[in-house]
Amino acid sequence: MLFVLRKVLFIRFFLKYPGFPDFYGTMKRVLWHSAFWLVYLLQDTVLEFVWVAPALKNIPDNVQFWLAFKAALAAVIPKLLFTYYALYVPVRQIVKGHVKLFWTIAQVVAAIIITIIIYRAIFVYYITPVIYQGLLTKRPLFNLLGVLLAVMDIGFVSGVAIALKLLRIQLTVREREKNLIKEKLEAELKFLRHQTNPHFLFNTLNNIYALARKRSEHTAEVVMRLSKLLRFILYESKSDLITVADELKILDDYIALEKMRYERLTIHFQRDIDESTQQIAPLLLLPFVENAFKHGASESRFDSFIRISVQLQKGRLTFNIENTKEGQTSQEIRDNIGLCNVRRQLELMYREYDLQLQNEPHIFSVRLYINLTSYAQV
Known part of the structure; x- marks a missing residue:
């Protein structure tokens, strides 16, 4: 009972204080830093043990190792202080861009000098006389070899720590950039899909207007079919993917909607589907069918046709559509809104595709080939 009560209070504390996740992040950083210094301390202990072993031949190995550990623990203090100074003062200033080069260099040099003095003082006045009890050769506070060893020792651990810090910052920046690019592409894809809806609605309303002017008996049926299509567009097409069967049903409904308007139009729709449950991006094929009616049948004064074929084998979709058109020019193809929209959606969503007009x-x-298995989640 007491355990449950403590758990409930802990959860309420989480919910009550929005800043508590920052505490979790801080604890995570503390654990990582502690692990880093523990690994370094063990490594430094081994080096110290090997370094002083020749001078401590008459002392058992376990005692030598314990002395080396105490020496490494004492020597780590100035290295730890300088490392965190470097991480949270000059490095942070450089990363944020708030840096005056001369002043920063002067600060770092002063910090290094102070750290070397503390480092050498710990060795001369504590490690050698107290930990090793005078068994090691006593050296002056500022001899050349001692200073060089201090520079290398301090520089190694602080350099590794700074390198890891900069690497983490770089990875964080890359992840942030990746998320921003992903959000941008998702917003663009949503815009493209939403742009398809009014384009489709505009074309269909033109058809209803034409039928209403003729006072056609099919007007009510067209409105009903339109409402079904709009229901699909508003709800089901919001999914990232739909089945090929659903996509073809939309084409069937749209073709049935358009056929009521044209009397001298022949439509052939051929399909060869091995798996109708294969996933495809919604409303990807509809703009091509719209384009065939708008720039083909609606502009033709004589008999016209639209031929559509869809083949799906092992995730490879091949969509072909051709329509008659008036005029005998073969001028350069200029993409309209629908075709530009589809091109961009293909670029965003599929790694393997080919569109030829x-x-x-x-x-x-139009010939469109898509490897549906190459769908790339935006």
């Missing part, structure tokens, strides 16, 4: 004198055709 052909503008012949009487026929406009």
